[in-house]
Amino acid sequence: MTASGISPSAVEAFAQRERERFIARNPKSVALAERARNSLYGGVPMHWMADWSTPVPLFVERAKGARFYDVDGHEYIDFCLGDTGSMFGHSPDPIAKAIAEQGNNGLTTMLPGEDAVICGELLAARFGLPFWQVTATATDSNRYVLRWARAITQRKTLLVFDGCYHGTVDDVMVRYRDGETVPRSGLLGQAYDLTQHSRSIPFNDVTALEAALAQGDVCALLCEPAMTNIGMVLPEPGFMQQCRELTRKYGALLIIDETHTISTDRGGCTQLWNLDPDFFVVGKPIAGGVPCGIFGCSEAMAEAMTAARKKASEGSHGHGHSGMGTTLSANALAMHCMRANLEQVMTETAYAHMLPLAKRLADGFRSLIGKHDLKWSVTELGARSEFQFCPVSPKTGAEAEAAFHDELQMALHLYLINRGILITPFHNMTLCCPSTTADDVDQLVSMLDQALTELLAIPGARE
Template structure:
């Protein structure tokens, strides 16, 4: 019997049936996959696009709102939404207009326009941090803020939580194993020891946090308010308050990565939970699906950044190089779209629609899990929720990872895909957008219930 409470033989039977159905339903995707194999590494433009539950890549023709259509003409209700990149729906009308408006005005100039000023004002009002910078991805934003934190504190060590997700920042690609920090499994071409300047500890472990900070070498703690990529893990009551107290006590900065947790509300967990960080980073949905990211800082940090910058300039002759910023950072197209997104899309009204749907979906998951007699749990965070193969919601990344059951998860995902529903791959996370309807939510619940009913009816599915 699997750790999920369902026999592996039954899972395999359903998976093979669903794989055959996918291959039969998607001849054009199969043809494109074969064609792509001769020009794209692995047959896809980014290698992880091969890691979905489908036996061959699913090719998309167009997407709008909460739906997309594949090249074989099948329509899908999308609860993945680009893994938050399209958190407010695919191609929202204001973003489509902004792209069209800016297309003939210049796409990138390395110079600011009025859009940048307005966007900065809106970000400051929304998140409560007064000063902002713009990058292209959340990985960039996190990388740049880590540099600032090290420059400001004069310390080198970064503290992260086991199972964290902060894009592809090298410093964060570590895990906590048996009381020590190790490289994350599967890293390709890793040439230097990440553990020299990065330390990992379990989420929600205040004793480990205090012990790590007490060494006096931590420049910053970089954390998601709630973990979202190892399986969702919510903070324990009082955790964030103590985290903020301890970082201040030991002279370490606090960086809050809101890239996924912005599902909580217009100001993310930072506003909802009064987190008081020194820095915020945020990527993916900030420009309505156009690549863009931001990082904000307190007035004290802005002053310290200016002093650090002046000090660095004194150390070199001629022009220095901060190691931050790319040519396309804060490009005109992204800035125009971010302004439109903040003004017209990422609004309180949008969240007033999304949040009740997230709650409806979480409650529906709980009800069907109970009806099917499964020892699973549900974690929710605003418009986002996830069902997990453990009886009690996990408190650490290790607990969330221990609840993974890849073959079951991929089988259920494939079943949903074959019936026109997409959820986030690699675990069971869902997201509702302003175009998601109650009927969409109910359809996902009913289809998952149907999948579980068919699975549990197979020989050997239920075992003592």
């Protein structure tokens, strides 16, 4: 018997049946997958697109609102939403209009327009930080903010929480194991020792947090207000406030990355919980699905950034290079779409629709867990909810990871895909958008109920 309460043999029998169903149901995806192997590494344009539960990639034809349609003509209710990239639905009308408007007016010029000024004003009003910069992705934002933090503090060590998610920044690719910081498993092509200047500690551990900061070498704590990629892990009451107090006490900066947790509120957890960071990062959904990232800073940080730039240029010839920015950063298309998103899409009305539906879904998950007598739990945060294979919601990344059951998770996901429902891969997280309906939520709960009923009916499933 596994920690999930369901035998591996039953899971495999269930999954094999669903793999056969998928192949029979999706001949055009199967054909495209075979064709793609001749030109795309792994048969997909980015290798992790092959890591879903399906036996071959599911090829999408179009998407709108809370739905997408595959090349075989099947319709899906989407609770993944591009893993937050389309948090407000696929191709919201104001974003589609903005793309069309900007299409004939220039896509990138490496110069600002009025949209940039308006976006800066909107971001300052929404998130409470006065100054902003625009990047291509949240990974870029985190990378650049880390450079600023090291330049400002003249310290090198970055502090992160075990199991964190901040994109593909090199410095965050570490884990906490047996009291030590170690490189993240599976990391490819790493040329230098990440543990020299990165330190990982457990989430929700104030003692470990203070001990790490007390060493006096930490430039910044880079964190999500709630962990979202190792499985959802919520902060204990007061923990994020202690992060703010202790970073100040020991001279480190606080960087809040809300790329996923922006699902809580139009101002994120930062405004909702009054977190008062030195730097604030968001990517993915900020321009309505068009690639874009942002970071904001306090007035004190802006002054420190100016001083750091001046110091770095002393004695140099020419303008030098800060190590930040790409040619496509803050391009005209992204800026026009971000303006439309902030003004017309990412609204109080949108959140007022999303949040109750996510609550309805979380309650539905809890009812299924009780009905099927499973020792699982449910974690919810804003428009997100997740069922986890552990009796109590995890408090650390290690606890969340220990609850993983990849085979069971993928089997359940595939069952749902075969019946027109998509949830986030790699764990059991769901996201509701402004186009999601109560019927959509109820259909997911019903299909998961059906999946569990069929799985548990397999002989020996509970042995």
